[in-house]
Amino acid sequence: MNFIITATLKAVKQIYNEEIAESLINIQETRKEFEGQVTIVVFPITKISKKSPEETATAIGEYLVKNVAEVTAFNVVKGFLNLSIADSYWLNLFNNELLSDDFGKIKANGKKVMVEYSSPNTNKPLHLGHVRNNLLGYAVAELLKADGYEVFKVNLVNDRGIHICKSMLAWQKWGNEETPESSGLKGDHLVGKYYVIFDKEYKKEIEALVAQGQTEDEAKKNAPLIKEAQQMLLAWEAGDEEVINLWKKMNRWVYDGFAVTYKNLGVDFDQYYYESYTYLLGKDTVEEGLEKGVFFKKEDGSVWIDLTADGLDQKLVLRADGTSVYITQDLGTAQMKYDDFDMDQSIYVVGNEQDYHFKVLFLILEKLGKSWAKGLHHLSYGMVDLPSGKMKSREGTVVDADDLIAEMINTAKEKTEALGKINDFSDEEKEELYYNIGLGALKYFLLKVEPKKRLLFDPAESIDFQGNTGPFIQYTHARIKSLLAKANFKSNVILSVVEGLEPTELEMIMLLAKYPEELTNAAKAYSPAFLANYLYEVAKLFNKFYHEVPPIVKEENKTLKQHRLNICKVTADVLKAGTAILGINVPERM
Template sequence: MDFIIEATLKAVKHLYNTDITIADINLQETRKEFEGQVTVVTFPFTRFSKKSPEQTGKEIGEFLQSDLKEVSGFNVIKGFLNLSITDHYWINQLYNEILPDSFAVAKPNGKSVMVEYSSPNTNKPLHLGHVRNNLLGFSVAEILDAAGYKVIKTNLVNDRGIHICKSMLAWQKFGAGETPESTGMKGDHLVGKYYVIFDKEYKKQIEELKAGGQTEDDAKKNAPVIKEAQQMLQQWEAGNEQVISLWKTMNNWVYTGFADTYKKLGVAFDKFYYESDTYLLGKDIVDEGLEKGVFFKKDDGSVWIDLTAEGLDEKLVLRSDGTSVYITQDMGTAQLKYNDFHMDKSIYVVGNEQDYHFKVLFTILNKLGKEGAAGLYHLSYGMVDLPSGKMKSREGTVVDADDLIEQMENTAKEQTEAMGKVADFSEDEKQELYHTIGMGALKYFLLKVDPKKRLLFNPEESVDFQGHTGPFIQYTHARIRSVLSRAQITGTGMTVTELAPEERDLIVSLTQFPGIIQTAADGYSPAIIANYVYELAKIYNKFYHEKSILQAEDESAKQFRLQLSAASGKVINKAMKLLGIKVPERM
């Protein structure tokens, strides 16, 4: 709507002898209860007009109607100028903007962005919280790519530490040589099983020590099994061949399992980083910070930074014995990633329990004057709760990602077969359809909510195939494909001169798609895409029910509606792809 913005600048200059900027103009979609398609907010202009918002709106409306052939009429409601745009303009938009392949394809903007997501621990399988992380990160990456960025998708794997040693030790003590092959279990599930076994044994030993008179804190420190795990970590860091060999074996089991889950989720990565390679990084940055006076040493030799002036606190960056803390390796990893890719932006998709950590990390890197520090962003998202409460991995009370995917597929199967519409599908086609619908339901449920909001995962609600759901949108796409399969589009010229309200509403919604992509990219929010495509599907279904397509009143109307359906299907397909969701040709 650049032409309306330009004409409004001209109107204010002409009427009130004042130069304003594009930033002073607020265009909105006209509310459904009022006539018109585009609304100009006139409140800001009253300081120039010295008149009421209504009178200002009336004067600007009269100017725009006389100046623009595209404006057919207007009405003013308080400080809102609602403009009616001619049918010819909207028809022209469909044929010359929306239908061409170039629609909603942004030109490269010359900027690169890294999106880091997933970041699993190799001591357990992926769970529902990881699912939200993976789907959010992948979708944000797809949206940024669609907005013109060069995107690098990365995964920093937490493959070392005491938690990894807990699974290793439990397998050593209680595993009796079990392998994924011998048990038929996925490798990540097998390793996760021993993480839970460790925790049970640890709790048992704590209770025994407490019964012998030790305090809870002492019992936690003195339990033999935790001491053995700590010793194993020391052996790993010292390069003990047997420990390293077991570590590699069990991690490989996990990676094979993760790869299978990632494939089912439909997510991928361009680059993997591993904490076993990066945990010693950052010490040279500590030295640099000491030289610059950004860090300071305490009497015990530990190194700190004072961030109280920034509303934070004093933060340890190196222990007195010279060993790293998390922030040390995160500084080093940030430098490593920038050295590898020199990206303009770097987005960390991490839950909001790490908000403070990332404030500290970004503040430190900015104080050090690190290249790329200004482009760092923490995409903080809310945790996923269950109706029964929070998930706990070590107690085995998580919603496992693989189980969840299987449950969604089974539900999709039940719902689809109940509708009786897959009788002519082959068995392979059915299985693919059930996976597509099940994953569509899951992904849409998790992505339609603003990332910052905490999410209550209600399994019953997530598999509701009616209403504000992924399958509703998928079904709309299948409906469009069905219509287009039963009639041929002949020619691409304009075939109508007037629009029904349902047709106009649909074109108006379609024209918004490029702007929606940009808004979602700017806000790192797939929810903006999700809610847009749901509204588009609703508008299409209203059009479908109100206006006959295949039995249209004449061939011109039929061809127009077929092309409008094709445009709608194309945008729904692309919008859902940005969410990582496939749309079936039929269902």
């Protein structure tokens, strides 16, 4: 709508003999209860006009109707000037831009961004919280890619520490050389099984020590199992060959298991980092901070930073014995990632329980004078809850990602078979459809909610072929593809002459034209929810359009038929491209 901005600037100059900044011209889409498609908010202009908002809007409206061919009428509602734009403008926009092969493809901006997500522990399988993390991280990465960035997807795996040693020790004691092959379990499930066994046996030891008179805190520290696990961690850090070999073997099981889950979720990574390497990083950064006076050393030799002036607290960055704390390695890892990729932005997709940690991390890096620190962003997200009793996990505590995926596919199968519309599908086609619907439902339900919000996920509710769901959007796409096939649609035919537009035709063109803007807005906000809900509006409006215009396939006016088929084609393209960014596959038929 640049021509409206340009014309409004001319109108102000002509009517009031004043030049105003382009930033004062505020254009919005006209609210549905008023006539018109474009609204100019004239309140900022009244400072120049020295007239009431109504008088100012009327004067500008009269000028635009007289001098701009595309503006056919106007009406004024208080300080809002509503403009009616000629059908010919929208048709030209549709034919020249929306039907172009380049529509929705944003040019490269030359900037690089890293998105770090997943970051699992190698002592247990991925769970529901990881599912939201992975889907959010993947979608944000794809959004940024669509908005013209060069994107690097990174996974920092937490593959060391006491929690890993717990699984290792339990397998040593009670595993009887069990393997994924001998047990029939995915490797991550097998390792998770021994983490649970450790926890149960550890609790038994605590109870026994408490019964002997120790406090619970004393018992937790003195239980033989935890002491053995701590010794194993020390042996790992000392490079003990037997411990290292066991660690490598069990981690390989886990990585193989994760790979299956990642594939089923449809997420991928360009680079893996491992905490077993990065935990050694950061000490050079601490030395640098001491030299610059950013950090200070206490009498016991520990190193700290004082952030009280910034409304935070004092933060330990290196223990008195010279060993790292969590933030030490994060400082080093941040530097390493920048050295590796030289990116303009780095986004950490991590739950909101780590909000304070990232506030401190980014502030420290800024104080250290890291030029790239301003480009760091914590994409904080809320937890996911399930309705009580909806699903039980393997361990009875958190919902396993693989169980959830299987549940979604099974629910999709039940609901699809109940509709009875896929009798002519082969078994292979049916399985693919159940997968696409189940995963589409899961992804859409989790991504349509703003990341910061905690959400309640109901698997059955998410698989609904009506309403704001993934399957509704998938079904709309399949319906369009079926319609285009019946009409023997030729995609290379562009006709520029149509006598007038039906109201829903105009609405469709206006909504579809917003796709590139919606992509950019979603990317800027790091919010796939913007795009998800836009795609729902497109699907919803298309179904209205489909029911309100006369049957397209039977339309005798060839020009009108082709034009409406073109609208169908662009709608399908937008739904397919947009859902692909969210990681959702849209079937050709359902």
